[in-house]
Amino acid sequence: MTDHENAKTIKASQGTRPNVLEPETPIDGSSLRQLEVLDRKGDAMHHMGNLTNTDLAFLLNIPTQQLSALRTAKSSADVIDRRVSRKTPASKGQRKTGQSLKCIRPYHAILIRLFLKYPEYATIIPPYPMSREVFDLIQPFMRPPGEPLEEPNEKQKRWFGQLFGRSLIISYKMLSTDPQIQMNRNNSRPVVQLQTLILLRFAKIFRELYTQYRDRFLPLKEQRNPLYLPEALSWDVLRERDSLTDWMDDKLYESFETDLLERWRQWWDTKYMTTLRLEAESRDIGFEDVLKTGQWQTKEPVTSFKDYPRNAKPITGADTSLLTLFRDMTKLSSSEFVWLLGISPKTYFMYRKRPEERIDAATSILLRHFYLNPDDLDLFIRAPSSPLDLLQTIQEADPTFERKQLGILLGGGAIAGYNMTRPNAEVPSFARRAASLMTEHFEYSNSIYWHIRECAEAEAKARGLDLDELWSGGSWHQSEDDDDANQDGHTESELDE
Incomplete structure (x- = not known):
């Protein structure tokens, strides 16, 4: 086990903490307010405030548009006609054909409990970086690719914003030493995501190289010394x-x-600068010129993609553009897609209505980079392993765990457990975030399984359920008519209007 793995195991295996919210009643929409103010240690930009709607939707893997309804939603344990249209009386409604009423279902509740009790799992949303620490790290590389590294030089601040799709003037504001300007100015989320991309990649390289040096040169008896084991779980290990x-x-x-x-x-030279x-080529702009001026914007409409090389095609709102095709290519959920690019659904729809207009430069750079470098996409969003692989890993930790119980563990039912563990089956949408977390953390320890199970059982107890009956029968409700247990292939709404 590497130092990073051991550190994650130590962090994730901590017991009950003081002042942690562990509701004894079923989770409802009010718990989202607690999740909003989740303590994100290591966040350098405390003035940016709470988690955004896009962040929350990403954590729970639900479309951002559903959040407003869920904030006031009851627990599904308290909603009888969960699948009846609001306009249809419960006594006359068709439960299997009606529109699902918004409520906090078990798979929502388990995730909320997990993030509240073990906030280290919420580091899938990395800390926001400060522009100054990004500049200090990349300043040696701010020269034409292939040339010698630069010596420390504050004058290079003028070239900073251009590296993130912004102008020369914005560079000075991003790196201003005036505390008042720093407190009142936030980078746009696409710029934050670009800076985070660089730091996540640099951090991964650092962890790998540090592990090699530690294993090779540090005496064996010192290799488990906590002083030499990374504590941070994200890019803040660079600190x-x-x-x-x-x-x-x-x-x-x-x-x-x-x-x-x-x-x-x-x-930096072969990936990011490429x-x-x-991106400059896609905008018909000279690369050296745009790095000096930051004039990324161009108002010329895109009437044809044929004149551009395959990897330099402009990204617009057109049906055949990468903005539209990328989600299907990567199988991202809608909440993952907008969070990854740092945009809102409203911004996405605005872009889609402009098929001949290039999208914002920072967003376009992000999208193009992830398309060309899928390994860097994995730094942000870990694709979940197959349910069969997850089941096998769980059974190594808990040999008594049954196939049907995978669906129950993730907030569905026995039917979901059987269906998702069929050959070639994929993780259903309702289980995607928990499955992604397990995929990542199983590399370090099996603690994530026990923590998710702990939260599932806490929610079951809050609902007045007998745990033996839950794990054997798979029902999340005391009544026999259990919609939640029938989550066998729940899919989210697509990004549409």
């Missing part, structure tokens, strides 16, 4: 860089830093 390498002598540290900068340089060059 531990000095303390983690404190055991290295000068010669070894110089070798480590040289290797690290070279690996960072390779990704994306920027292609």
Whole structure:
């Protein structure tokens, strides 16, 4: 187990914490308010406030448009006609054909309990970076690809914003030393996502190289010393860089830093700068010119894609453009898609209504980069393993766990457990976020299984259910007519109007 793996295991295996909300009643919409103010340690931009609607929708894997209704929704345990249209009396409604009423279902409740009790799992939303720390990290690479690395130079601040689809003037505002300007100015979410992309990739490279050096050069008896094990779970491990390498002598540290900068340089020059060059080409702008001026915007309509190379086609709202096709290519949910790009559904619809107009530069750079570099997409959103693989891993940790219980564990029922573990079956939408979390954390330990099970059983107890009956029968309701247990292939609404 690597240092990163061990650190995650330690963090995830902590017991009950003081002042943690563990409701004894079924989770309802009011718990979303607690989730909004979730303590995100390591967030450098405290003034950015609570989690946004897009963040919350991503955590629960629900369409953003549903949040307003869920904030005031009852628990499904308290809603009898869960599948009856609001306009139809319950006594006359057709339960199987009616519109599903908005309520907090078990799969919502389990996730909410998990994030409230173990907020470290919410680090799937990385901390917001400060522009200054991003600049300090990338400043050596802010030169034409292939040239020697730059020495520290504050004058290069003028070229900063251009690297994120913004103008030269914005560069000065992003890196202003005036505390008042810093407190009152937030980067747009697409810019935040671009900066986070760089930090996540740099952090992954750092973790891998640090592990190699530690395993090779640090005495075995010191390798489990907590001082030399990363504590941070996201890109903020880069803030531990000095303390983690404190055991290295000068010669070894110089070798480590040289290797690290070279690996960072390779990704920067061959991946990120390539994306920027292609983006400039898609806008009919000279690459060197746009890096100086930041004039990314062009008002010329796109009437044909034929004149552009395949990877440099403009990204517009057209049906055949990458904005429209990317979700199907990657099988992202709607909440994952808009969160990844840092946009709202409203912005997406606005882009789609403009088929001949290029979308915002920062958003376009993000989308193009993830299309060209799917490994970097995995830094943000981990694709879940197949349900059969998840079942096998769970059974290694808990040999008594049955196939049907996978659906129950994730907030559905026994039917869902059987259906999702058929050969070649995929994770249904209602279980996608929990499955993604398990996929990631199973690499470090099996704690995630026990924590999800703990939260599932806490919700069951709050609903007055007998745990033995829940795990054997799969019903999330005391009544026999259980819609929640019939979640065998729930799919979310598509991004539409």
